Amino acid sequence: xxxxxxxxxxxxxxxxxxxxxxxxxxxxxxxxxxxxxxIASENFASPAVLAALGSTLTNKYAEGYPGRRYYPGCxxxxxxxxxxxxxxxxxxxxxxxxxQPYSGATANLAAYAALLQPGDTVLAMALPHGGHLxxxxxxxxxxxxxxxxxxxVRRDTELIDYDEVRELALRHQPKMxxxxxxxxxxxxxxxxxxxxxDEVGAWLLADVAHTAGLMAGGVLPSAVPYxxxxxFTTHKGLRGPRGGGVMCTRELAPRIDRAVFPFVQGGxxxxxxxxxxxxxxxxxxxxxxxxARRVAENARVLADALAAEGMRPVSGxxxxxxxxMDLRETGxxxxxxxxxCAAAGITLNRNMIPYDPEPSAVTSGIRVGTPCVTTQGMGAxxxxxVASLVARAVREPGAVTRVRRRVRELARAHQxxxxxx
Numbered sequence: 111x112x113x114x115x116x117x118x119x120x121x122x123x124x125x126x127x128x129x130x131x132x133x134x135x136x137x138x139x140x141x142x143x144x145x146x147x148x149i150a151s152e153n154f155a156s157p158a159v160l161a162a163l164g165s166t167l168t169n170k171y172a173e174g175y176p177g178r179r180y181y182p183g184c185x186x187x188x189x190x191x192x193x194x195x196x197x198x199x200x201x202x203x204x205x206x207x208x209x210q211p212y213s214g215a216t217a218n219l220a221a222y223a224a225l226l227q228p229g230d231t232v233l234a235m236a237l238p239h240g241g242h243l244x245x246x247x248x249x250x251x252x253x254x255x256x257x258x259x260x261x262x263v264r265r266d267t268e269l270i271d272y273d274e275v276r277e278l279a280l281r282h283q284p285k286m287x288x289x290x291x292x293x294x295x296x297x298x299x300x301x302x303x304x305x306x307x308d309e310v311g312a313w314l315l316a317d318v319a320h321t322a323g324l325m326a327g328g329v330l331p332s333a334v335p336y337x338x339x340x341x342f343t344t345h346k347g348l349r350g351p352r353g354g355g356v357m358c359t360r361e362l363a364p365r366i367d368r369a370v371f372p373f374v375q376g377g378x379x380x381x382x383x384x385x386x387x388x389x390x391x392x393x394x395x396x397x398x399x400x401x402a403r404r405v406a407e408n409a410r411v412l413a414d415a416l417a418a419e420g421m422r423p424v425s426g427x428x429x430x431x432x433x434x435m436d437l438r439e440t441g442x443x444x445x446x447x448x449x450x451c452a453a454a455g456i457t458l459n460r461n462m463i464p465y466d467p468e469p470s471a472v473t474s475g476i477r478v479g480t481p482c483v484t485t486q487g488m489g490a491x492x493x494x495x496v497a498s499l500v501a502r503a504v505r506e507p508g509a510v511t512r513v514r515r516r517v518r519e520l521a522r523a524h525q526x527x528x529x530x531x
């Protein structure tokens with residue numbers, strides 16, 4: 111007999127008290143359980159992480175830091191934050207970690223606030239080439255408050271042009287250089303960025319929101335030895351709760367802490383901080399390194415299999431958890447591919463490719479990632495089948511029913527939350 115789905119702690123209580131919200135939870139788990147999730151920035155938190163999130167720690171106001179709170183009664187939640195900080199420091203080999211940021215975006219905002227003044231020059235990766243909104247988009251605080259100069263990738267290799275980065279740094283003399291990306295599938299040379307930053311006297315910020323899990327698992331080189339400040343999220347490769355964090359040198363710790371609180375945000379979400387501690391503890395186990403290795407291997411297999419289906423991998427492949435696929439040879443835009451895959455139960459997102467002739471609402475590419483499917487226990491053979499299903503969904507809209515049926519079978523064979531408690 112199949113195990114019952116795990117909807118979260120005390121679900122029976124919720125169902126009795128508020129069946130409408132309970133129905134939302136059920137429907138979301140059904141969506142996940144009947145589909146294949148290829149969003150590169152998502153993952154599945156463990157039941158232990160979910161238990162911490164649903165705990166009484168959400169009740170406590172704890173502005174400040176352990177031992178230095180603005181409210182009394184924080185001696186218990188202080189233990190949760192100290193655990194999270196200690197585990198994160200051990201996991202990444204960092205001198206100082208702030209685990210309070212609500213998200214990766216607020217972690218980046220804190221880094222800007224700690225190191226810069228409005229109007230300072232920042233050198234960062236262009237959003238259409240793989241950067242992030244907080245790396246200088248005019249829609250975001252970073253592009254409105256700072257003078258952002260963008261670097262990109264080469265047309266011929268679609269790899270970061272480190273010569274261009276150096277030339278732009280020498281010309282514009284930025285106060286801060288940002289490395290890290292959201293849709294760049296290749297390993298980033300942090301040592302090269304460190305050398306450029308030192309040459310122009312700039313701070314180096316590494317935004318590893320997407321690759322923190324692979325760094326923790328030893329699959330990709332760590333940015334910690336090279337960057338002055340490293341920002342990250344806990345809900346992607348680390349399989350933790352939605353949230354962010356900042357790592358820095360011991361010397362910068364007071365500036366980072368003051369930037370997170372009280373400058374950027376108020377009281378920390380102590381139930382989330384505790385859930386971060388759980389996730390860091392899980393990532394410290396030897397099995398996490400194997401998980402990270404399988405995430406990267408699955409991404410390579412998926413990219414190669416999609417290439418065999420006529421979708422070109424940008425930069426020729428991937429070193430990480432994601433692949434960026436150019437769909438122009440299929441004659442289907444990224445937006446259309448996204449909709450057709452969604453109809454077939456495959457969740458992925460449209461994405462601009464470097465030098466994309468299409469606007470961001472249309473795009474010539476899709477981004478696929480393997481953290482979720484790897485957490486579900488899928489491997490190389492499943493990635494090959496997933497690639498085939500994606501290709502059929504993209505090319506054959508009339509086959510959507512048959513594709514969706516097989517997607518459902520595949521997903522149900524790799525359940526996310528069987529009842530274990």
